[in-house]
Amino acid sequence: MYPFSYTKVSDVGGAIAAGRRGGRYIAGGTTLVDLMRESVERPGELVDISALPLRGVTATAGGGLRIGALVSMSEAAAHPKVRGTFPVISQALELSASPQLRNMATIGGNIMQRARCTYFRDVTAPCNKRQPGSGCAAVGGFNRSHAILGASDQCVATHPSDVAVAFAALEATVHLLSPDGERGVAFADFLLQPGSTPDREQALQPGELITAVEIPAYPRPLRSGYLKVRDRQSYEFALTSAAVALHVRGGVIREAKVAAGGVGTVPWKLPAVERQLIGERPSEALWAEAAEQAVDGARPLHHNRFKIELLKRTVERQLRVVGGMK
Known part of the structure; x- marks a missing residue:
């Protein structure tokens, strides 16, 4: 060291x-x-x-939540306001890492974690994320776990966070503090796709500090949940995952929030899936039709083509579970 x-x-x-x-x-x-x-x-x-005093979990006006950046993953998952209001967050946290790590790791640190790409962590391999301009060994290497959405010729690593997928689905805001004052950044804009600058991963200015993540209020009842598909059930990163939140009133889907993990260079919002759902009545046919839209724009690599079908099945299954048709 x-x-x-x-x-x-x-x-x-x-x-x-x-x-x-x-x-x-x-x-x-x-x-x-x-x-x-x-x-x-x-x-x-x-x-x-x-x-620092950044550990609270508080309700916001209308039924949203603000989670302090230093709240541990375990604390957030177990908090009654989180479990009762947005179970998708609790489930994503509980499916992350080991209990020991969840007791230590914080919400702010979790969304800031870097890629789990083998080549990024091997200092003898070329990696544009670690050393800009050196190349991406994963593009022509073993890329089974890598991204099919949001990749560039500079980087194909997936974002490893589970709870970030839930935050993306729920359209959270990241609150930041700097000498210039406070600002909020939409979660969709906070984590950056690699493009031509894969070494820049977050929309942070020098010295900015994450103070909280805020989830907006949604109409009630809101059913939500998280599904993670992985090679083994203990302490493993997602091959695919799906965070789903649905508001159904009068037998019709009024709100639909869906995002996928394990497949994108950032947690991947699925607006095409959401559009397919809104205004429709829940049915087996609807879940299948909506899930087909999950792979819109996907570009698989040599070893991860299986993620195309796996992502569709993951999204369909979680739509069915959250939508009440198991």
Whole structure:
């Protein structure tokens, strides 16, 4: 591991000042420390923000939720407001990592975690995300777990977070704080597709600090849930996943929020699926027809063509479960 300095801050102002001078924020450290051990990340300064007052889960006007950036994954998953209002979030968190990691990792850190691509984590392999301009070994390499949506010739790595898929489906907002003040960024704009700059992964300005993730209010009743398909049921990243939220009133679908994971370079919102659902009555035929739209724009690689059919089946199954037709 390369040498670095360590600063523990007790207030937001001190954290932002340290971040502005180039320090890297750390809380649970469940991702960053691993990357430092592997020499993938080499920060000169770590800024420990674990003592900051960013741990609350509060209801917002109309029935939304605001989850503090330093709330642990376990705390968020178990919180009665989260479980009762948006079970899709609780389920996504509980299907992530091991219990030990969920006890340490934070909501802010989870959405900031970097790719689990083997080539990104192997410092002997070319990787544009790690070293811009060096190439992407996954494009012509073993790419079974990689993206079929949102990829470029510069990077085909998927985003690994499960709860980020739920946040994308629910159209959450990421709240940020900097010396210039506060701002909110739509979740769809916060995580960046690789394009020609795969090393830039979030829409953060230097020194900006994530303070919370806010989920907007939705009409009630809102049924939601998360399905994760993986090679094994314990501590594994998704091959495909689906976060679904449906508001059905009078036998008609009035609201539909759907996103997929394990298939995109960012959590992938599925607006074509949503459009197919709204205004329709739930039925087996509707779920199948809507799920066909999930692969709109997909570009599979040599080893992950199976994700096309698997994604459609994942979305269809979760629509059926959330829609009440199991």
